[in-house]
Amino acid sequence: MEVPPYRRTGIVELGELARLGLLPPERRLRRGPVAVLECPEMIPCNICVPYCPTKSIRMERLIDLPAVDWETCTGCGMCVAVCPGLAAFVVDLSKEDYDYVTVPHEFLPVPRVGDEVVLLSRRGERVGRGTVIRVWERNRTHVVTVRVPKGLGMEVRAVWVER
């Protein structure tokens, strides 16, 4: 069996996510916040399913990939908070001037609303700076929504608070 590139790099490309049905369609992305579950392997896990308040994530067997109903997903971020793989994100590409990304965060210090933070890509590159607009917590995972320069919504997957 061919080894998928993400098993060599630890980085999943958008094309791969699309192929696995994990990428919301362009039209949906332009409409408002929506979940992107970067969970390409058949992990024995379904934690995101029961926690989604709108019942938007489906899975037949424990090892299936999560299938998001993009129409009913509200982008609430609950999946970001509970996913043990820290693989769930919410992106909002609907605004003209900025994109918005919601990421899990488990490092100290905890970002506060208004903080300027470093934006990190899947590769760990510092791709810019953004402003924290919302922070909430669930079982020690902080869910951080950050406003990022337009065009970085599908790039940014972590934030870092500089001390």
Next chain:
Amino acid sequence: MTFRRGRRLTFTFEGSPLEAYEGETVAVALYAAGVSVLSWSSGLGRPRGLFCMIGKCSSCFMVVNGVPNVKTCREPVREGLAVERQRGWVPPADAAELGEVETRELETDLLVVGGGPAGLSAALEAAQQGLDVLVVDEHLRLGGQLLKQTHKFFGSVELFGGLRGFQIAGEYLKKLESNGRVRVLTQSAVYGAFRGGLVGVVGRDAHYVVKPRAVVGTPGASERYLDFANNDLPGVVGAGGVQTVMNELGVKPGERALVVGSGNVGLIISYQLLQAGVAVEAVVEILPEVGGWFVHAAKVRRYGIPILLRHTLKAVYGTEKVEEAEVVEVDEGFNPVPGSEKRFKVDLVLLAVGLEPDARLFAQCGAVMRWSPDLGGLVPLRTPGLETSVRNLYVAGDASGIEEATTAIIEGRVAALSAVSKLTEGSRAGRAAEEAERLNRFLWEEYRASPLLARARRGKQSVTVSEEEMEKVRALSPPPVSFG
């Protein structure tokens, strides 16, 4: 993570007073105080630092209150304790000097050896089914490796998915306590099983001879070692050892680290080091692909930690502890590529190169063993109900073959239910057997259907035989001991 520390206390290290917190072990208190050399090897007098931190190696042997060869990773620090380093193996004082130890006899329905995820779930299941249970564990508290797992577990809500490892241990401990049928001996080691189905236990204050009707062995696994120059230098630590220091006791283990091995353990520890404020220079992996699950790899990559595939550790350098590590690329045949060496200034080198099942209890009982590279080493042959060729001796968790904590929890329940079905009668026995079968179906057909568990699944399939086949094995190799 935040830590609630115990009372401050003072003990002496080679005559000078040192401060520590109640609840810490001697090894961790010394580490926190900056003592990296705990002893010297017997032959060459090379310095030894902490390594496994779970009582499975001899790296932390010290003289405590005059008693040599004390595993200080298991020894709680106490007010006024006198700790000294030792050179090599020091013969203990003769028995007369040490005084009498009382022997107590105990009877129990089910003896559980090891209080990690498999042991806890076996104990709870058996107790809920009405058996009297005795759990023996070497550590200060029950929970095993769960105590230091700060990440959230996968699985489903029923399987504790979404909770962090130490929270799962907490759930079990609460339930065990309220059940009331479970006795616990911590800081106690099973040292052998004897004819007549007796099991010897060295306890904290007494020697126990236990007569169980059945035994579930969940002794876990030990960390594998790796061959490279200076691999015994303090600062070269097992991944699990560092988790103890950092996640169980809240002590920052170093400043800059290199992690060897990109399995889930290596990836998770890298992320946890970063959380503790330790810079992780790289994760080194000899294979051409990441060993662990993608989501764990993605977690470390997005914080900028590189994963160097097809690389291995060549050497570490330093006088009394690690100061530098040298990594080299390997070719298809795993031979070092000359000129590809890279050096990293680090004070910690973490070995996460796999685990090896702890086979001692089963081998000593005379259970028929099988060698399985897929499972990490030597494991007992077992029935689908996890009974070994020694009647009423069951195996579960990493000792049954290296897999992961959630499968260990399920196996613990399967083993306990199989024991219940044999030790009880009528409808209770029938229900237990049915429940064991239901869990087994889930484990084999749903959970292990994940391609990420294919290797463990293949391994476990190869060491599982039907009840009938097991009877033939027993006839060919009758075990020297049996329980019941």
